Amino acid sequence: MPIEEYRKSVADQKRQAILDAAVQNFLATGYERTTLEMVAKSAGVSTATVYKHFSTKRALFGGIMERIWETEVDLANSVDQGTDSVAILMAIAQEYAQLLRQPQVEALFRVIIAEAPRFPELGEELYHRGKEPYLKRLHAYLQKESELERFQIADIPLAARQFLGMINDVIFWPRFLIVDLKISDSDIEHVITSAVETFLARYAKK
Numbered sequence: 001m002p003i004e005e006y007r008k009s010v011a012d013q014k015r016q017a018i019l020d021a022a023v024q025n026f027l028a029t030g031y032e033r034t035t036l037e038m039v040a041k042s043a044g045v046s047t048a049t050v051y052k053h054f055s056t057k058r059a060l061f062g063g064i065m066e067r068i069w070e071t072e073v074d075l076a077n078s079v080d081q082g083t084d085s086v087a088i089l090m091a092i093a094q095e096y097a098q099l100l101r102q103p104q105v106e107a108l109f110r111v112i113i114a115e116a117p118r119f120p121e122l123g124e125e126l127y128h129r130g131k132e133p134y135l136k137r138l139h140a141y142l143q144k145e146s147e148l149e150r151f152q153i154a155d156i157p158l159a160a161r162q163f164l165g166m167i168n169d170v171i172f173w174p175r176f177l178i179v180d181l182k183i184s185d186s187d188i189e190h191v192i193t194s195a196v197e198t199f200l201a202r203y204a205k206k
Contacts, residue, residue, distance in 0.1 A: 065130035
């Protein structure tokens with residue numbers, strides 16, 4: 001392996017270790033009490049290494065949000081290849097549901113909700129480093145579909161939020177209010193199918 005690739009691999013491994021350690025510390029002690037020094041110790045790296053990757057605690061939290069919201073759905077290529085709209089929307093919805101069901105996501109959101117009044121940057125990082133890029137990808141897809149006259153959407157940003165809202169309003173947010181709420185895979189598939197059908201009924205070009 002070339003030396004540059006090796007160095008990049010080592011740096012990536014350290015970055016992932018830092019993010020893992022940060023999640024553990026944020027969940028165990030909260031955002032306010034967690035320090036970059038604590039994260040460095042948990043990750044088995046130097047404090048300087050943590051600062052090299054994340055100059056502030058806010059940046060570190062943003063890194064966690066980016067990793068959570070990473071998605072493998074390539075919306076632009078799917079449109080260019082002429083993939084059926086139902087298949088694409090199903091893929092987007094399934095990916096979104098999978099993101100919301102990742103281990104520790106619910107716990108991290110509880111940290112954000114509890115500490116956001118004192119640290120508004122938590123909510124900002126959640127949106128700008130996490131959900132906003134995902135919404136932009138969905139927006140671009142819906143824009144392209146509209147240009148191809150497959151959809152007729154007057155307000156694309158609203159339509160994107162409506163689509164995701166039909167999913168998270170059923171499979172994510174109720175878990176914050178109902179203790180031990182169980183949502184099965186079949187329940188999620190039903191929610192996704194209904195969301196796609198509702199979206200197409202509203203916006204698909206007749």
